[in-house]
Amino acid sequence: MAIATLLIANRGEIAVRIVRAARELGIRTVQAHSAADADSLAVQLADAAIEIGPAPASKSYLDIGAILAAAREAGADAIHPGYGFLAENAAFAAAVEEAGIVFVGPSAATIRRMGDKVAAREAAMEAGVPVVPGSRGRLESVEAARGILAETGYPVLIKAAAGGGGRGIRIAHDEHEFDRLFHQAGAEAKAAFGDGGLYVEKAIPRARHVEVQLLGDGERVVHCFERECSLQRRRQKVWEEAPAIGLDPAVREQLCAAAVRLAEAVRYRGAGTVEFLYDEDGGDFFFIEMNTRIQVEHPVTECVTGIDLIAEMLAIAGGAPLSLRQEQIALSGHAIEVRINAEDPANGFMPFPGLVSDLRVPGGPGVRFDSLLYPGYAIPPFYDSLLGKLIVWAEDRPRALARLSRALGELRIEGVKTTAPLHLALAADPEVRAARYHTRWLEGWLETNATKLGSEEEGAG
Amino acid sequence: MADQIISPLPGTFYRRPAPDQPPYKEVGDSVAKGDVVGLVEVMKSFHEVKSTVEGRIAEFLVENEGPVQAGQRLATLEG
Numbered sequence: 001m002a003i004a005t006l007l008i009a010n011r012g013e014i015a016v017r018i019v020r021a022a023r024e025l026g027i028r029t030v031q032a033h034s035a036a037d038a039d040s041l042a043v044q045l046a047d048a049a050i051e052i053g054p055a056p057a058s059k060s061y062l063d064i065g066a067i068l069a070a071a072r073e074a075g076a077d078a079i080h081p082g083y084g085f086l087a088e089n090a091a092f093a094a095a096v097e098e099a100g101i102v103f104v105g106p107s108a109a110t111i112r113r114m115g116d117k118v119a120a121r122e123a124a125m126e127a128g129v130p131v132v133p134g135s136r137g138r139l140e141s142v143e144a145a146r147g148i149l150a151e152t153g154y155p156v157l158i159k160a161a162a163g164g165g166g167r168g169i170r171i172a173h174d175e176h177e178f179d180r181l182f183h184q185a186g187a188e189a190k191a192a193f194g195d196g197g198l199y200v201e202k203a204i205p206r207a208r209h210v211e212v213q214l215l216g217d218g219e220r221v222v223h224c225f226e227r228e229c230s231l232q233r234r235r236q237k238v239w240e241e242a243p244a245i246g247l248d249p250a251v252r253e254q255l256c257a258a259a260v261r262l263a264e265a266v267r268y269r270g271a272g273t274v275e276f277l278y279d280e281d282g283g284d285f286f287f288i289e290m291n292t293r294i295q296v297e298h299p300v301t302e303c304v305t306g307i308d309l310i311a312e313m314l315a316i317a318g319g320a321p322l323s324l325r326q327e328q329i330a331l332s333g334h335a336i337e338v339r340i341n342a343e344d345p346a347n348g349f350m351p352f353p354g355l356v357s358d359l360r361v362p363g364g365p366g367v368r369f370d371s372l373l374y375p376g377y378a379i380p381p382f383y384d385s386l387l388g389k390l391i392v393w394a395e396d397r398p399r400a401l402a403r404l405s406r407a408l409g410e411l412r413i414e415g416v417k418t419t420a421p422l423h424l425a426l427a428a429d430p431e432v433r434a435a436r437y438h439t440r441w442l443e444g445w446l447e448t449n450a451t452k453l454g455s456e457e458e459g460a461g
Numbered sequence: 462m463a464d465q466i467i468s469p470l471p472g473t474f475y476r477r478p479a480p481d482q483p484p485y486k487e488v489g490d491s492v493a494k495g496d497v498v499g500l501v502e503v504m505k506s507f508h509e510v511k512s513t514v515e516g517r518i519a520e521f522l523v524e525n526e527g528p529v530q531a532g533q534r535l536a537t538l539e540g
């Protein structure tokens with residue numbers, strides 16, 4: 001049954017995006033919000049709003065009981081979780097289902113399975129999707145690793161089974177170094193985590209991040225081609241494009257087909273993304289993880305395919321089958337998205353909440369600005385720093401870059417510092433223009449170019 | 462006029478380095494210049510609040526996990 005009333009259990013630019021899509025579908029929107037977000041754009045645009053708690057997310061946007069109570073009060077028959085907060089929380093999805101409300105996304109069981117790194121890797125292998133070569137489980141000794149090393153080659157990563165978040169990782173470039181580091185890593189893992197278990201994975205030093213957008217209805221899955229998100233800082237994406245640059249059509253086909261196989265194997269429902277590392281040198285790609293939600297960078301896919309992904313999510317959640325067949329989905333042109341964060345790139349990306357005293361939004365052909373901003377808005381300090389996304393589309397990548405520079409020049413956000421000067425500098429950088437980068441490239445670039453990022457904001461006004 | 466410790470940033474004030482650890486400072490503790498007295502979380506990143514004065518903590522004016530504005534007084538000190 002199609003959704004009549006939708007509770008939006010998120011905030012910021014994605015809440016605004018969901019309100020807009022729902023309204024076009026004739027769905028009544030109710031915005032759940034914290035006390036700090038009573039003045040937010042999403043609250044202003046929604047048909048109704050319900051306060052779910054105080055400013056800290058733990059007491060509002062992460063409070064499952066408060067959100068379910070708001071859904072009942074609103075008479076909502078569905079909840080859209082957006083991204084972040086509870087979007088990939090299986091317990092939340094299960095609680096929503098048990099309350100007789102539709103969760104706009106996959107089943108709790110799918111979220112649980114794909115959220116577990118080992119289970120997701122196993123699901124990928126079962127579906128014939130390439131994973132980063134490495135050991136299946138723990139390695140008891142250097143000798144036990146020999147056979148795996150013949151497969152992975154060097155350099156190789158030695159990882160602590162109990163580690164995580166980048167901790168407990170060593171890189172070995174040859175056999176001699178491997179033997180030495182293996183023992184050292186085992187002793188350190190034992191001391192740090194109380195568990196000396198190790199496993200190894202092929203190191204892919206100059207990989208690009210390429211991800212495939214999927215839509216499924218629980219029976220059928222289609223892909224909407226791929227995005228490239230290699231420009232990252234501290235593992236956070238700052239700039240995304242569609243399609244990926246310089247991807248061989250045959251590789252694109254394999255990549256997208258692999259993602260569809262994995263999603264079909266888990267009978268995927270809703271919008272999801274399968275992330276890969278792409279090794280340009282070998283033309284190989286490897287599964288990293290699956291995100292069971294809409295992603296921040298979804299607009300670039302919308303621009304090059306003409307598909308409204310949020311509208312598709314809402315239709316599927318309402319019980320409709322996929323509206324598209326694979327052969328109806330085609331790529332057209334090139335799109336770039338840059339994340340406008342309330343951070344000062346000239347000062348170590350220090351967060352910069354505050355009052356937006358004036359706002360000038362870029363426009364013209366091929367320009368889209370998805371944001372939470374309006375003139376006079378006081379950006380609260382309690383949530384992440386994403387203010388909005390500037391998205392441009394053009395016939396090809398050179399024209400998209402020219403359009404991006406033009407649109408960034410029009411953008412003016414008075415009263416706070418933003419990452420717009422970073423994007424202006426990147427758009428003019430020869431390496432970026434030639435797309436010669438990988439996932440670690442931006443951090444090196446920032447070390448040598450930090451001084452370029454200071455004064456351009458005034459110049460852009 | 463008693464000395465004060467001021468929050469340099471807006472956000473959420475924490476008196477402990479982590480939920481399972483003791484507070485940086487208690488009322489009555491002495492404070493030297495540069496001592497960390499708390500954290501301010503702003504946009505999901507954490508920043509140490511260091512004292513620019515020395516003395517003994519007389520009172521905390523913001524509770525743990527309380528919201529603060531930039532320039533707001535967090536604690537008063539006595540000579």
